[in-house]
Structures are given as C-alpha cells and as structure tokens.
Amino acid sequence: MKDKVKGLVAGLLIGTVVTGATAYAAGGxxxxxxxxxxxxxxxKVSKTPTEQPFVLNGTTFVPLRFVAESLGEEVKWDSKTATVWIGEQPEATAKYFGDNLQHMNWQENGKDFTYEYSYNEGDIVKDTVGNSYNNYITIGTNYIFSDAKEALLEFPLNGQYKKFVSKLGFTDDSKATKETVTFTVMLDDVSVATRSVKAGEFPADLNIDVSGAQKIGFKVSNESHATQFTVGLFDAHLLK
Structure with missing residues (x-):
C-alpha cells in the first residue's frame, strides 16, 4: 500500500525514531x-513496533528505540549534543577535556619542537583495532629522526575530581611504528602510573584515582627516533 507523509527527511526523522512521536514542520x-x-x-521472534515501519527509496526505516531495546540495549537521547546513545552510556558526572577544561602546560625537551598534541578538536580518532572516538587526547612526534625524547601535557584539576578513566594505546596511523613508548600519568608532579606502549598490543584500560589532586599530567618518553608515532588516550574523561 502506498501512502504520502509530510515531514522533514533529515533531522526530524531522528527525533521520530527515538521518541516515537510524529514530527512535522513548516517548510517540510x-x-x-x-x-x-x-x-x-x-x-526468530516476531515483534511489532508501535510506530509502523516504512520503506523509502529501497531502505526500510524502523524505530531505533524499538530495535535497540529488543536487542537488550538501553537507548538515550542527549538533546544538548543531538546524540543518540545505544548500549553503554556516558557517566552522569563525566568531564571531557576541551571546552571548559583546557591544558595549563605543554613542555618538550628537544632542541626543535618535534612533538605535538591534540584533544577533542572535533575530529574522529581511531585506535589500532578500529574503534572510533571523538573524545581523546593524543601526543606524538610529527616527523622522523627528531631529537626530542620526552613531552608533557598538563591539565588543572583543582581537587574537583575522583577518577581519570581512559584507554591507552597507539592511534591507528601509528600501528606500524617500531617505537616502544613509555607513558606516565603524573599527579601534582608525582608519577602515579607508568605503562609501555608497543605496536601489536590492544588498547589498555586506565583507571586512576585523582582524589584531591590539583593537576594531572601525561608524559610520553621514547628512546629511538626511527619512526613517527602518536599515543592516544581514548575516551579520556574525569569523574567527580
């Protein structure tokens, strides 16, 4: 049976799929x-959503909440970021780097500025197993045979947080590196965790108690300079 429906092709369709409400707009x-x-x-079990599925240009549209919850996954709509979360949800108290949490210090010890950093700049960063992240911190060298051996990136905490949580590993474009990199987490200039990062390893979980700390630092050290590399802190965030 063929039917005609007024609505916005883009934008409102997501709202309809998530909330189950019919959406119309002037100018649609x-x-x-x-x-x-x-x-x-x-x-293998027949299920019928409240909102009737339909086919548009050869693609079947089914309410997203219906499919996700039928597969046992939780669905959440974040109106502030216009993001649909399926399955694992962000912690309610999570604070991501960027915006109102900018770095307070960046140091490297080479004669030339050969390290570089980035965090939550709007790009997507991938780890070595193909997972994509839009919340991240990266530190790495920007060309081969640099004389720099160490870099440090610091952020203020002001005693406001309890945990730092992240996954640590090389980024996807560094998985062929021959470097073994030492990564250190510093709290108030004291080392609290040290990890080696090598090619061929899965991203490792980091869960650091930062209670009472005034600042957190991420130090990257390397001995040889044969290849470029970038170390990633994937889904890096703080918890209160």
Whole structure:
C-alpha cells in the first residue's frame, strides 16, 4: 500500500525514531513511502513496533528505540549534543577535556619542537583495532629522526575530581611504528602510573584515582627516533 507523509527527511526523522512521536514542520517537503513491512523478527521472534515501519527509496526505516531495546540495549537521547546513545552510556558526572577544561602546560625537551598534541578538536580518532572516538587526547612526534625524547601535557584539576578513566594505546596511523613508548600519568608532579606502549598490543584500560589532586599530567618518553608515532588516550574523561 502506498501512502504520502509530510515531514522533514533529515533531522526530524531522528527525533521520530527515538521518541516515537510524529514530527512535522513548516517548510517540510512531501515524501513518498511504502507501508509494506508485514513482520519484523528479532532472534526468530516476531515483534511489532508501535510506530509502523516504512520503506523509502529501497531502505526500510524502523524505530531505533524499538530495535535497540529488543536487542537488550538501553537507548538515550542527549538533546544538548543531538546524540543518540545505544548500549553503554556516558557517566552522569563525566568531564571531557576541551571546552571548559583546557591544558595549563605543554613542555618538550628537544632542541626543535618535534612533538605535538591534540584533544577533542572535533575530529574522529581511531585506535589500532578500529574503534572510533571523538573524545581523546593524543601526543606524538610529527616527523622522523627528531631529537626530542620526552613531552608533557598538563591539565588543572583543582581537587574537583575522583577518577581519570581512559584507554591507552597507539592511534591507528601509528600501528606500524617500531617505537616502544613509555607513558606516565603524573599527579601534582608525582608519577602515579607508568605503562609501555608497543605496536601489536590492544588498547589498555586506565583507571586512576585523582582524589584531591590539583593537576594531572601525561608524559610520553621514547628512546629511538626511527619512526613517527602518536599515543592516544581514548575516551579520556574525569569523574567527580
């Protein structure tokens, strides 16, 4: 059966899928859809969503919440960032680097400025197993045969946080590096955790108690200079 529906093709469709509410807007254009989906089976069990699925230009549209919750995953709509979260949710007290949490210090010990850093700059960063992140901190060398051996990036904490949580490893574009890099977490200029980062390793979990600390620092050290590399702190955030 063929039917015509008024609505926005982009933007409002996400709102409809997540909330299950019908959305219309002035200036929206007419689209033609087909209500010819007779059944949906999830793990061999027939399930019917409240909002009727439809086909548009050969693609079947089914409410996102219905599919995710039928597979046992929680769904959350973040209106501030216009983001749909499925499954694992961000902690309610999570604070990400960037915006109102800028670095307070950047140091490197080479004669030339051969290290570089970035954090939450709007790009997507991948780890060596293909996972993508838009919350991250990266520190690495920007060309081969540099004379720098160490770099330090520091952020203020002002005693406001309890935990630093992240995954540590090389970024995807560094998985062929021959470097073994030493990564150190510093709290108030004292080393509290040291890890070696090598090619071929899975990203490792970091969970650091930062209670009462005034600042946190991330130090990267390397001995040889044969290849470029970038170390990533993936999904790096602080918890209160």
């Amino acid at each position: 254009k007419m689209i033609e859809v087909f209500y010819n989906v007779k059944d949906i089976k999830i793990n």
